[in-house]
Amino acid sequence: MSAQQLRCRGFEAAGIACGIKKDGGPDLGLILASTECQAAGVFTRNLVQAAPVRISRRHLAGGVCRAVIVNSGNANCCTGRQGQEAAIRMCSAVSGHLGIGSRQVLVASTGVIGEPLPVEKIVRAVPKLCGGLSPEGFMDLARAMMTTDTRPKTGRRDGEIDGRPFRIIGVAKGAGMIRPDMATMLCFVCTDAEVQHADLQPALARAVERTFNRITIDGDTSTNDTVLVMASGLSGAKVDASSRAAFQQVLEDLLADLAIELVRDGEGVTKVVRLEVQGAATDDDARKIAETVAHSPLVKTAFFGQDANWGRIMGAAGRAGAAFDPDLVDIFFDRVQMVSRGVGCGPGAEARATEVLHRPEFSVRLDLNMGKGSWWIITSDLSVDYVKINADYRS
Amino acid sequence: MSAQQLRCRGFEAAGIACGIKKDGGPDLGLILASTECQAAGVFTRNLVQAAPVRISRRHLAGGVCRAVIVNSGNANCCTGRQGQEAAIRMCSAVSGHLGIGSRQVLVASTGVIGEPLPVEKIVRAVPKLCGGLSPEGFMDLARAMMTTDTRPKTGRRDGEIDGRPFRIIGVAKGAGMIRPDMATMLCFVCTDAEVQHADLQPALARAVERTFNRITIDGDTSTNDTVLVMASGLSGAKVDASSRAAFQQVLEDLLADLAIELVRDGEGVTKVVRLEVQGAATDDDARKIAETVAHSPLVKTAFFGQDANWGRIMGAAGRAGAAFDPDLVDIFFDRVQMVSRGVGCGPGAEARATEVLHRPEFSVRLDLNMGKGSWWIITSDLSVDYVKINADYRS
Numbered sequence: 001m002s003a004q005q006l007r008c009r010g011f012e013a014a015g016i017a018c019g020i021k022k023d024g025g026p027d028l029g030l031i032l033a034s035t036e037c038q039a040a041g042v043f044t045r046n047l048v049q050a051a052p053v054r055i056s057r058r059h060l061a062g063g064v065c066r067a068v069i070v071n072s073g074n075a076n077c078c079t080g081r082q083g084q085e086a087a088i089r090m091c092s093a094v095s096g097h098l099g100i101g102s103r104q105v106l107v108a109s110t111g112v113i114g115e116p117l118p119v120e121k122i123v124r125a126v127p128k129l130c131g132g133l134s135p136e137g138f139m140d141l142a143r144a145m146m147t148t149d150t151r152p153k154t155g156r157r158d159g160e161i162d163g164r165p166f167r168i169i170g171v172a173k174g175a176g177m178i179r180p181d182m183a184t185m186l187c188f189v190c191t192d193a194e195v196q197h198a199d200l201q202p203a204l205a206r207a208v209e210r211t212f213n214r215i216t217i218d219g220d221t222s223t224n225d226t227v228l229v230m231a232s233g234l235s236g237a238k239v240d241a242s243s244r245a246a247f248q249q250v251l252e253d254l255l256a257d258l259a260i261e262l263v264r265d266g267e268g269v270t271k272v273v274r275l276e277v278q279g280a281a282t283d284d285d286a287r288k289i290a291e292t293v294a295h296s297p298l299v300k301t302a303f304f305g306q307d308a309n310w311g312r313i314m315g316a317a318g319r320a321g322a323a324f325d326p327d328l329v330d331i332f333f334d335r336v337q338m339v340s341r342g343v344g345c346g347p348g349a350e351a352r353a354t355e356v357l358h359r360p361e362f363s364v365r366l367d368l369n370m371g372k373g374s375w376w377i378i379t380s381d382l383s384v385d386y387v388k389i390n391a392d393y394r395s
Numbered sequence: 396m397s398a399q400q401l402r403c404r405g406f407e408a409a410g411i412a413c414g415i416k417k418d419g420g421p422d423l424g425l426i427l428a429s430t431e432c433q434a435a436g437v438f439t440r441n442l443v444q445a446a447p448v449r450i451s452r453r454h455l456a457g458g459v460c461r462a463v464i465v466n467s468g469n470a471n472c473c474t475g476r477q478g479q480e481a482a483i484r485m486c487s488a489v490s491g492h493l494g495i496g497s498r499q500v501l502v503a504s505t506g507v508i509g510e511p512l513p514v515e516k517i518v519r520a521v522p523k524l525c526g527g528l529s530p531e532g533f534m535d536l537a538r539a540m541m542t543t544d545t546r547p548k549t550g551r552r553d554g555e556i557d558g559r560p561f562r563i564i565g566v567a568k569g570a571g572m573i574r575p576d577m578a579t580m581l582c583f584v585c586t587d588a589e590v591q592h593a594d595l596q597p598a599l600a601r602a603v604e605r606t607f608n609r610i611t612i613d614g615d616t617s618t619n620d621t622v623l624v625m626a627s628g629l630s631g632a633k634v635d636a637s638s639r640a641a642f643q644q645v646l647e648d649l650l651a652d653l654a655i656e657l658v659r660d661g662e663g664v665t666k667v668v669r670l671e672v673q674g675a676a677t678d679d680d681a682r683k684i685a686e687t688v689a690h691s692p693l694v695k696t697a698f699f700g701q702d703a704n705w706g707r708i709m710g711a712a713g714r715a716g717a718a719f720d721p722d723l724v725d726i727f728f729d730r731v732q733m734v735s736r737g738v739g740c741g742p743g744a745e746a747r748a749t750e751v752l753h754r755p756e757f758s759v760r761l762d763l764n765m766g767k768g769s770w771w772i773i774t775s776d777l778s779v780d781y782v783k784i785n786a787d788y789r790s
Contacts, residue, residue: 048713048721078709078721080738113706114739223710297692297777298785305786311508314473315618318443326443326473343475344509382692384782390693391700391779 001154003139008169009192010034010232013137015144018125020073020111020118028122029144030129031068031188032098037230039065040200041106042208044225050077051087052107053224059091059103060228063197066104068188068228069094069122069129072147072173076109076117077223086119093126108186108226110147110173142171145186148267148389149173155257159193159237159250166193166237166247168254174262185212187227187258193247194233199240203248204229211255215263215378216294227255263378268385271303272378274363280373285322287375289366292320300382308353310338317366328369334362341369396549398534403564404587405429405627408532410539413520415468415506415513423517424539425524426463426583427493432625434460435595436501437603439620445472446482447502448619454486454498455623458592461499463583463623464489464517464524467542467568471504471512472618481514488521503581503621505568506542537566540581543662543784544568550652554588554632554645561588561632561642563649569657580607582622582653588642589628594635598643599624606650610658610773611689622650658773663780666698667773669758675768680717682770684761687715695777703748705733712761723764729757736764 015029041060043053059065069090076083087107095102109117132140142152153172158165172187195203208227229251239247263272275294280286293299296316302309310331317324331339333353338345356362410424436455438448454460464485471478482502490497504512527535537547548567553560567582590598603622624646634642658667670689675681688694691711697704705726712719726734728748733740751757 046710046713047719048709075706078706078734078737078739080722080736113704113710114734223706223713297781301782301785304782307786309508311470311473311618314443315441315508318441318618324442327475339473339509341475342473344473382782384779384786386692387696387699387777387779387782390696391702 001156003136006138006154006156006169007135008167008190010234011190012133012135013141014129014132014134015137015140015142016125016129016132019121020071026140026144027071027073028125028129029070029141030094030133031141031190031230032133033066033230033232035232035234036064036066036104037232038195038197038200039063039231040197040204040229042204042227044223046223048078048223050075050109050224051079051083052076052109053226054084055087055091056106056108056226059106062103064104065106065230066100067094067098068106068108070108070145070186071122072110072145074109074111074115074117075113075224077113079114079116083117086117089119090122093123094130097126097130106228108224110145110186110224113223138169138171145171145173147173150265153258153261153265155254157250157254157257159246161193161237161239161243161246164235164237166191166235168193168250170254170258172258172262174265185225185262187212189227189229189254191229191231192233192235193231193237193239194235195231195239195247199244200229200231203244203251206248207252207255210252211259214376215259216291260378263380266380267389268383269380270360270383271381272361273303273380274376274378276363276365276374276376277368278365278374279368279370281323281371282373283375284373286373288322289317289320289324290375290377292316294377294379297382300380303357303381304383306354306357308333308338308350308357310344313364313366323370324368325370330367330369332365333357396551398531401533401549401551401564402530403562403585405629406585406625407528407530408536409524409527409529410532410535410537411520411524411527414516415466421535421539422466422468423520423524424465424536425489425528426536426585426625427528428461428625428627430627430629431459431461431499432627433590433592433595434458434626435592435599435624437599437622439618441618443473443618445470445504445619446474446478447471447504448621449479450482450486451501451503451621454501457498459499460501460625461495462489462493463501463503465503465540465581466517467505467540469504469506469510469512470508470619472508474509474511478512481512484514485517488518489525492521492525501623503619505540505581505619508618533564533566540566540568542568544660546660548653548656548660550649550656552645552649552652554641556588556632556634556638556641559630559632561586561630563588563645565649565653567653567657569660580620580657582607584622584624584649586624586626587628587630588626588632588634589630590626590634590642594639595624595626598639598646601643602647602650605647606654609771610654611686655773658775661775662784663778664775665755665778666776667756668698668775669771669773671758671760671769671771672763673760673769674763674765676718676766677768678770679768681768683717684712684715684719685770685772687711689772689774692777695775698752698776699778701749701752703728703733703745703752705739708759708761718765719763720765725762725764727760728752
């Protein structure tokens, strides 16, 4: 998507380098709305919460905002009182320069945990950052949010309410620490639809539940996860009881686009796998099995090795703490049945399943044949590069 | 330890190649007791249980046994009725050749899940296997149990009861799929102490709880885990109410020796880490945090990278589902304090902690400063070689 296409009425953005990243890459970004926006947010459920998460939660209490400032290269997490003050200073630097209330500014950080944030560098760069604001600045913003991401993640979806078109655009970053209940992921969404906070918050929560909370790369959750939506209302497309479902769908489609992009660009990822569990006793049992299989290092390394090693899938399912009878299970790789009632379907099936595993994206389906519970999750392989990236991250 | 040193009164063992392993390595082993032994066993808690586990459980119901047959290269798991019959045939081949009851023979298998066991190869090799039995055969047995292990694992501990010496020897195999609630680990223990089944079973269960159930390499549990103890009584050292504690200690010491050997030889392991959590609200909270940190891919890759990345430890602890206040936590690498009340202790501490991480074995201690709950676990790093080994395992 070009920067030109990534525009949304009432919003400007910018991304620059302020010197936090050692390589001098872009590491500071800003979104500014031309009017006060209705806003909603979803944050990490990790008990360790970064300072910017605490501050943004507080500033969002009123349900409105004007701007978001974000830095990469440092998570400003586990940084004590100093970190809290640094997050507040990021907001007040923006509010002072733009003449808006400092509680109307939200803040997010991503990067290394536990190192003091060089907030002076950020404060000094705010005038330049504000000077760079442009309706076409969202691609720069997306670049300034990247850590181990290899490419910026952006998305756009258009909708219509009562004949009035509206648009939702979003930028996001991954790429490790991805799992249900979010990730070191940051995602900022802007729409020109007219939505009240009271509608926007549940719409976002529901959309996140079915998108970002269904992806996993390594099972680790981050301390900084943040998804924010700002609605300017400038399109005149009004979300009310009759149009709520239409807006929900467009929002969910956008977040789904971004979520799959996060997995595709996950650290060292070579395979994107949709893991489906059906026929479980309950949805919760299906979820437990889906998550345990999706996080099993043995299953994930087999995906990387393009090895249809269904025994490891059985082993992971058997330790998930859910009702499970190995003698009833069917397993499919895309449409190829590999296991029937707990027993392998033989060399022919194995050969066809191995072909499936050579694809960059495929599905694995377990039918437990016990009940009506089901769940799905998007996961990835565990590659040599994942280990290399994470062993060398800080050096 | 030499084969000479690995002897125990009343027991012979053997290990040979029967053609299951593609590389022609030893893959079939046997233990034979000269008299009927009191016996005890602990098996996998995975709901997927291999055929040999099911058969051994059944045969052990009487609390006695004479022999154990074990193969590597094939787990005989998820192999349906055919697999069940193959496990029974392994027992009856031994019982027929040696003239002992077939229910006095236990059976274990380890290797690939889901492929039919080539049981004919085993049955044909049983005469040669029995012919190779020798008091000094335990080293050969240990070799015949290996899968991705790089070396055989053996141990011996000597004790004394009322002036009478007794001995416990053991052989074990790892090396992936290791986690609390066992592993693809097999472990066979022989002792010449005189212990009744009623004492032996709880002694084993307790010793396993504090040894094999405290080690983890990749969080995956196996379908074939088995720990067996056989007591011949030939030393005359009698375990009763007054000597139970002494026997328990020697047994536990032996299993601890073998457990740490499993981690040291874990797949791709370059670091062995003792992870201690103290000051938790409850022991259960401490266990949850210890296990979550020990299984975190981000923490484990940081160990591999010799990076004292305590932020990842905080992140993992915060998502463990246990009571946890990040602002109270102290973290130590061996004796180096790295985090005080949730905040990093600075570059000096980091430099000293990095030195600790260059050691092959070290401890990581979290003090939550909340209560009196504690737990420990032995874990490892996650290396490039772990991924390579497990991506290529079946090819």
